[in-house]
Structures are given as structure tokens and as C-alpha cells.
Amino acid sequence: MTQNMLKKIVLPLAATAAFYFSACGENPIEIENKADAKFKWDYKIALDSIAQRVDDSSYYECYDNTRGFVQNNKERCDTFINQYAKNAGDDALSMKTIITMVRDSINYNDKGTYIGDGDDPKINYLRTNKMLSVTLTNYKRTAKSIEPEVRFLIKTFIEQEPSEYEPLSALALDTTDIKEWKGEKNIAVQLPRGIDGMKICPVLRDKITQDEYYDDEDLLDEKNCIEVKNLGWVEEDKSKSEKTSLESADIQWKWHLYAIK
Secondary structure (H helix, E strand, O other), X not given: OOHHHHHHXXXXXXXXXXXXXXXXXXXXXXXXXXXXXXXXXXXXXXXXXXXXXXXXXXXXXXXXXXXXXXXXXXXXXXXXXXXXXXXXXXXXXXXXXXXXXXXXXXXXOOOOOEOOOOOOOOOOOOOOOEEEEEEEXXXXXXXXXXXXXXXXXXEEEEOOEEOOOOOEEEEEEEOOOOOEEEXXXXXXXXXXXXXXEEXXXXXXXXXXXXXXXXXXXXXXXXXXXXXEEOHHHOOOOOOEEEEEEOOOEEEEEEEEEEEOO
């Protein structure tokens, strides 16, 4: 073999070998391994994130399948999901079942309890939103000096437990220092469907000693509350009169339920 022929064979082999070794220095597998060594995986955060996404998708599915993100449906979905979807064991219900129960307001109350058909006397909760009207008719001061602000605080209940709804508060009388007043001061608040009980609590704030930052519940005396159970059985448009002795005044008032038209 001539010297020129050896050069033709040896030089390409040497070039191939040089290329191979230089490529090993930039091996993508080695680069990836180095990156993995620096990367730390926080499993708790990852799992929490996954769980949150599952919850979000469940909520969305419930809202979406009950004809949109309507507030009433949202509250029913919240109640059903919180009570059932996260339960462990055999009591856990599928999302499909929950959606069915949320839609079926005739046969299921807002806690998922089966209550039968529309004629079943066990239906003691509000099946539709209703309005509560409260009318102050008489005020008589029993203290020497007071600037009265008479309010009514309404608390709602489901199966004798406080509902998830915030107490409703409305102002009935706001006046200067007077000894006695007669007339009609009316307020109306909307009661949410699904509740079966409420308390109507008159509250009196003396603006001389108690400014607007006083919370109504801080001023509330529970003995002044009128408790109403089985709201689904309460006759509409039938007024009930009440008398209440507050700390610095005596009041007379009346209330009734009526349908939203």
C-alpha cells in the first residue's frame, strides 16, 4: 500500500474519532442529568395544586351543569360538594349524583336529604326565595335621653343549625331625640330558598353613645329575638304582631312573608 493511500484511509478515521470524542463532551443525557441534580421537587405543593384543580373542576362541573353560575345554584353546589364530595368511604357521592340532587329541588332539600314529592308534609323549608317584610309601628322611649336607631337583624337556619348565609340587617327607624313615635316604617329583605328557620331580632342603637361602627350582633340581646321554624309552612301575606322591650325603649312591630313576583 502506497503512502498516499494510507493518508486517504487514516485521516478520515482520525477525523471521525475526533468528532466522536468532542460530541461526548456535550452529551445531552449528561446535561439533563446535571439539570436534574439541581432541580428539587416539592411534592406537597404539587399534590396540593393537583387537589385544588380537581376541586375547581368539580365546582365548575356542578355550576355548569346546573344551568350556569347562578347564585342560588352556586350556593346549593357549595353545600352539596362540601357535605358529600369530600367525604371518605361509602358515603361519598359522585359528581353526577350531586348534580342530579342540586337540580332536583322538589325531591331534595339543600342538605341533600330526600323529602319526597311536592305534597309531602316533610317539606318544611323554603322551596323558592321569599321576601320578609318587617314594619315598625310604635316606639316609646323608656330612657331619659336617647337618639334611637332601630334595626332588625335576621338570622337564618337549616335544621336548627345556622345556615351559611350571613345575617341580614336593615334599618327601620332613624330619628332625633323623641319620646314617642307612631306610624309605619317598613323594611323588606330577601330570604334564600332552602332555609327552614329564622330569627327576627330587633336591635336598638343609641347614637349618643354608640356610633355606626358598633356591630348589630354586638348590641343584640337574644331574648328579644322572635324565632320562626318550618318556614315552608308559614302562610304568605299573613301579618303577625309583636311587642319587644328593648334596653331603652319599647317597640311594636309586625312581620309577614310574601312571594317574589
